[in-house]
Amino acid sequence: MALLEVRDLHKSFGHGRTLTPAVRGVDLEVDRGETLGLVGESGCGKTTLGRVVVGLQEPSSGAIYFDGELLDGKMSRPEYRRRVQMVFQHPAQSLNRRMRVDTTLAEPLRLLKVAPRDEVAGRIDEVMRLVGMGPDYLKRRPGQLSGGQQQRIAIARALMPGPDLVVLDEPTSSLDQSVRGRIIALLRSIQEEQDVAYVFISHDLSTVRRIADRVAVMYLGRIVEIAPTEQVFKDPQHPYTKALLSAVPSMDLDNRGSRIILAGETPSPSDVPVGCSFQDRCPLVHERCGLEEPRLVSLGDGRKVECFAVTDPN
């Protein structure tokens, strides 16, 4: 049984003319101890999906099962709050501006009473060492830390209470390579020790490739491809996934500007076309794409893709 199971999840904001369907029918599972990478265009609904999963926002419709149990109104129970954590995209959302680093890290342990008082200091030292920050930082407040330092404290804080699932929203985007490497190593070692699962939301494809077991690619509120990590990177199926992978900047000075810029614009989420939502930008678009909505279809080898050209070529 999967640790997390999401079924036909929808989440919209606003109403009438401002109705914005941010998540439009997502299905996914995350196993215990697994890392699911979640990538996709800015504004495609990744953060919204994450927030709904951790119970910060009510879904508009659909179901979420955690450990086999349907979550409805049970989300606020302290037990769920301990077991499911989120690291926010913007560190200021994870950290209390007025709270010093040591209090920030001790807070979840104190509130959720998961560690005896005399162990707290030891755990704090340990986690600070793992995120690569010395003890001098413990007395500082978030405003006295650099962007990347704030992000590391936010990650450390989420891992303190020993959760089963952590949604990490762009955890490494403001970190440089060497710190990023440390964070990945930290996440992995905690995963091995505690069998925690991660939903790793990121634009940073090389980090996703290093850390994720499977990758889900989102476009305009739907998952358009989900597959084991290496298959996504080596043999992407969906035309959007292909374009996304081609745009990664490389350090190759003689190859500047070889990236593909997708034609057309992403439709506004409040104005999604009939049929496939990628049709205006898709190089493989054909008649059927404007008439019918493609659905996520299994290719039978652990991969699922939502595109007529791939799943139903004629």
Add this chain to the structure above:
Amino acid sequence: MSLLEVSGLTVGVEHSPHALLRDVDFTVEAGQIMGLVGESGSGKTMSALAIMDLLPAGIERRAGTVRLDGRDLVAQDRETVDRNANDMTMIFQHPRSALNPTMRVGRQIGRALEINQDMGRAAARSRATEMLNHVGIPGADRVARAYPHQLSGGMCQRVMIAMALACRPRVLIADEPTTALDVTIQAQIFDLINDLVEETGCGVLFITHDLGAIAEMCDRVTVLYGGQVMETGDVRQVFTDSRHPYTQFLFDAVVREADPSVEEKDVNFALQGCRFGHRCPYAFDACAEFPLLREVDTGHLTSCFLHQKENALGSA
């Protein structure tokens, strides 16, 4: 004369002897993009804030000058500074906290235009929507009417970018401008910045920790560690002929998987000598002094005693 010239910039925490930036020197030329790269906590944002004269409370500038076309932009005596609204604009690292949470984002861009470009309200409004379109935000009309909390992280970042580009500054400071954006939109934003440079001949200080983005975007690059400029020069010089042990370490980090069993040392701001001294495999006696930047090749400078020693030996 350079468009923007930063020299001897030294910044520290009040009542503390340690400097967060020490003797920072670099220039930004008109029509060029200067990259500022360095690991987390190295002082990139601090440098930008010092240039903008926006240092946070508790942080003081102790020495150094910032000149735009030779004009002093930060002087001890604020009265004498003549800074124009469109001299410099900055795209902040955390756009959500830089945006006003209580004002619709279209209005925020419009306001910036009214102030910086002397536009009327209606013209500013339509220009704001147009700019939102340019930065690839679908449904710009809807977004213009939204408050920051109703937008995704990447949308807020693009709102900041739209606002900065609309102001057509002489110098644009972009602090990690694309961390919240996917690579396709990042590519689009890079193009917009390049267009702005081409059209207006402005100079850009492009802050990032992504060496790929530097390779793609920048003409020159400055490498910062512990608030000390380690190396500065042409991107090609620094990438293919790096002369500083730290720069080499930084490049290695790209291919090296960080080994968690190795204790990685934090920047030590208390060091009097070279800031990289406690991690540098080549450190020797001279490194207890502070190494100033020296030219190793035309336009290529490093702050490392190693070359000065080699040169001394070579010429002896």
